[in-house]
Amino acid sequence: MSAARGRFLTVEGIDGAGKSTHVSWLEKTLRARGHEVLLTREPGGTALGESLRKLLLAEPMDADTETLLMFAARQASLVEVIAPALARGAWVISDRFTDATFAYQGAGKGVAEDKLAVLERWVQGDLQPDLTLLFDVDVKVARERLKNAREPDRFEREGGAFFERVRAGYLERAAKDPQRIRIVAAGETPEHVQSQLEIYISNI
Ligand SMILES: Nc1ncnc2c1ncn2[C@@H]1O[C@H](COP(=O)(O)OP(=O)(O)O)[C@@H](O)[C@H]1O
Numbered sequence: 642m643s644a645a646r647g648r649f650l651t652v653e654g655i656d657g658a659g660k661s662t663h664v665s666w667l668e669k670t671l672r673a674r675g676h677e678v679l680l681t682r683e684p685g686g687t688a689l690g691e692s693l694r695k696l697l698l699a700e701p702m703d704a705d706t707e708t709l710l711m712f713a714a715r716q717a718s719l720v721e722v723i724a725p726a727l728a729r730g731a732w733v734i735s736d737r738f739t740d741a742t743f744a745y746q747g748a749g750k751g752v753a754e755d756k757l758a759v760l761e762r763w764v765q766g767d768l769q770p771d772l773t774l775l776f777d778v779d780v781k782v783a784r785e786r787l788k789n790a791r792e793p794d795r796f797e798r799e800g801g802a803f804f805e806r807v808r809a810g811y812l813e814r815a816a817k818d819p820q821r822i823r824i825v826a827a828g829e830t831p832e833h834v835q836s837q838l839e840i841y842i843s844n845i
Pocket residue numbers: 654655656657658659660661662663786787789790827828829830831834
């Protein structure tokens with residue numbers, strides 16, 4: 642990593658954990674510190690990626706197809722958006738990244754971890770986020786939040802048992818890489834969530 646390279650932050654967690662809400666806060670806070678900040682999301686981030694997002698959030702498909710489309714969108718986003726931004730010194734915040742595939746398609750839908758690891762290596766090489774903020778929250782709390790917030794997409798329509806597996810998958814991944822993946826107690830008030838984020842971003 643050259644000295645000029647920016648930082649790559651990812652935000653993870655089950656639907657309704659508060660990722661998108663707090664990504665905006667992170668963006669504002671890091672800009673106020675003088676960084677160029679690029680905000681992106683997965684799937685999405687490029688014209689192609691946003692088209693794939695529409696398909697992924699609406700169209701029924703098997704779990705392997707879903708996995709491959711997720712990685713296709715990720716590849717495009719890395720090449721077109723994330724890598725160039727990091728190279729010019731920007732801080733990139735991505736609302737979800739590869740940990741989400743391990744949690745949703747892996748733990749949630751049973752796609753084998755070794756297949757995911759091959760795709761991760763293919764698309765990312767050695768690149769990993771500098772910091773991943775894992776918004777961890779009780780599944781019932783997250784579902785209650787979503788009920789009041791929006792019409793559910795194809796993923797958000799999954800049942801509670803699915804989200805329990807996804808949550809457990811995220812926590813297992815965090816246990817394997819505790820330096821990179823920091824757990825945020827996301828069931829707390831927004832103010833308390835932000836104070837946890839403050840501490841984590843001050844250390845990178
Ligand atoms: N800490 C929090 N406490 C209470 N409600 C929250 C909190 N964080 C987010 N919310 C609300 O929960 C809903 C889902 O938040 P969102 O940021 O869209 O979650 P995600 O992007 O993880 O799916 C929104 O209505 C949001 O206002």
